[in-house]
Amino acid sequence: MWLKCLEDLIFPRKCEVCGRLLPVDVEYLCDDCMEDMPLTYYWDWPENPAEKKLWVRTYLNRVIPLFFYTRESRYITLIHKIKYQGKIGLGLYMGRLLGKKIKRSLPDIDYIVPVPLHPLRKWRRGYNQAEVIARGVAEAMFGPSDASDRVLTDVLKRVRYTRTQTRRKMDDKWSNVANAFRPHNTKDLSGKHILIIDDVLTTGATLEACATILVEQLGCRVSIATLAYVE
């Protein structure tokens, strides 16, 4: 404990949302920011708005984002830090938080599949943020020792290097990503319940493209979970 105190003196840890100094026994988010997080509570709400939003919803079992994401929200910084600033520890922590919330609503998940990045983008960024979050989710759902066996990173492959989509219109988003993925590994997953993980659910086009392959080509049942949800 004293070593941890000493470490905090030399490298003060700050809340990733509000920037206030963290007490020794608190990780990443201060108690206030944890309490104020705009959670969706969609894990307790079958047929929630996120599930109704996706037009491949007939395929899907559950769709569960952790918190609401608006332009004004200070919680956006969590996604930016995980996605662009290499905050792997924060990504794992938020993944574990998501995993704890959804665990009871999804008791029969067999494997977790993070939305893949194009290999070139992954190489540039150094990591895939969806994969980091997925590892945290797996730790919370299956325990740290089984987590790595449950995350499958080679089932889907991103074959098209799509442009950043933030400024694209919703209409052409689907055509932009519909052929962006291919099934890759020949592992037999038929009948398995797969949980697809991504950082943010916006239009859902990317997640729909992944879900369609898993259902139509690999015969899986599919659920989706993300950290943030843009209504």
Ligand SMILES: [Zn+2]
């Ligand atoms: Zn805070």
